[in-house]
Amino acid sequence: MSTSTSTTQVCDVVGKEDPQVPLWYDANLINFDLTSVDNGIALCPTCHVEFDQTADPGFVLLPADLQYFIIVELDGRQEQKLAMKNGKDVHRKVPTAEEYKIHQSNNGKVPTNAAGGLYRPIFLKNYLLGGRLPSHILDTLSAPKQWHGAPVATLRRGILVLGGARVQSLDAETRSQLELLRDLYFLDDEETSPAVCSRQTQWVARQGQKRPLDDEYGGQNKLPESSNPAIESGNRRAADEGITSRQSPRGALNAPRRWTLGPGLTADEAVSRYAPLLKDRQSKNSLESMSSF
Known part of the structure; x- marks a missing residue:
């Protein structure tokens, strides 16, 4: 994952002194050893410095298919609800590096013998060559690349960006998906959270809507065209409205679904x-x- 320099450095994706690590453990989000290769990434010295600037990072890495993690979490919530009805306790499970790679392989994104799934290097600052790097070269460096490590480790870094001024460097869809994942992971007790109650969000996630290939794996600053998905089946619409009427507070049916x-x-x-x-x-x-x- 280095920028073609002669020197590379291995750095931790989740920092050794990250004060929020206990919170991620409590949420059952860390399913890997922080001292293992799953938490290591090779970067050029400059990218290493920018990656470690947690207060104002210039570089982050994110799974190319964030929608997959949303679907896994929503499916897990349904499994937990069914288990609770049967008096069982089911803990959250997040995708491992191997599971993400298999998912990507099954969808033709990587070969079966790939080192890992695809991840997008996102440059929040143009810091290479003192900011003089041509944009077309930066776009080339931003192309998705295979990585062997734990995908949730990269989400920790990505979610940090949401709280900073450089959030504008994320494209609209990536920002929206990260915000939804953050809410699903850490607002699961908030019954009125849009991430939990929005029927439209769940429907879109379960349909697995994808961006066109040139958008999905294109430049990180390219804004996708807006879309307005509709359910064509009358039965599905009726079932959706029935669920909405049960889950939504009175007076909310006139509010937009999204x-x-x-x-x-x-x-x-x-x-x-x-x-x-x-x-x-x-x-x-x-x-x-x-x-x-």
């Missing part, structure tokens, strides 16, 4: 769009407070 707070949405539009949900939530909390007296 939780979209993109850059094109104004604050007034956001308030108007989700006012029924917020109003019902506030009323519920007020009733609970009154009943406590």
Whole structure:
């Protein structure tokens, strides 16, 4: 994964002194040994420095197929719910390096003898050659590459970017997928979280919608064309509305199914769009407070 320099350095993907490691263990997200090769990556010295700048990283690595991790997590949630009904305790399972590679191989992305699945090097800064590296060369370096390590380790680094000003360096779809994964991993007790309750999000994830090949593995700053998927089957639509009516608070059926707070949405539009949900939530909390007296 180095940038073709004569010298490479091996660095930890999840840092030895990362203060959030216990939280990831508690969430059953770390399924690899932090001292093993699954947590190591070879980088050029400059990329190593930028990778380790956790407060303001200039380089991160992400799985090329983030949708796969969303689907695995949503399927796992259903398995956990069924197990709980039967009095069993099922812990979260996240894809291993081998499972991700097999998934990619089954989809024709990598050969069966590949070192690992595909990962996208994302340059949050143009720091190579003092920022003088031509954009077409940077695009070449950003092409997906095989890596042998634990995919969840890269997600730790990627989620960090969401809290910084360089989040603008992520394309819209990657940013949206990372935000959804973060919410699914760490907001599983929030029943009103859009990541948990949004029927539309679950439907899109289970359908496994993919970007066109040139978008999926293209430059990280290319914005995908907007889409508006629709369910053509009447039975499926009826079933979806039935589930929505059971899961959504009163007054929410007139609200949009998709939780979209993109850059094109104004604050007034956001308030108007989700006012029924917020109003019902506030009323519920007020009733609970009154009943406590």
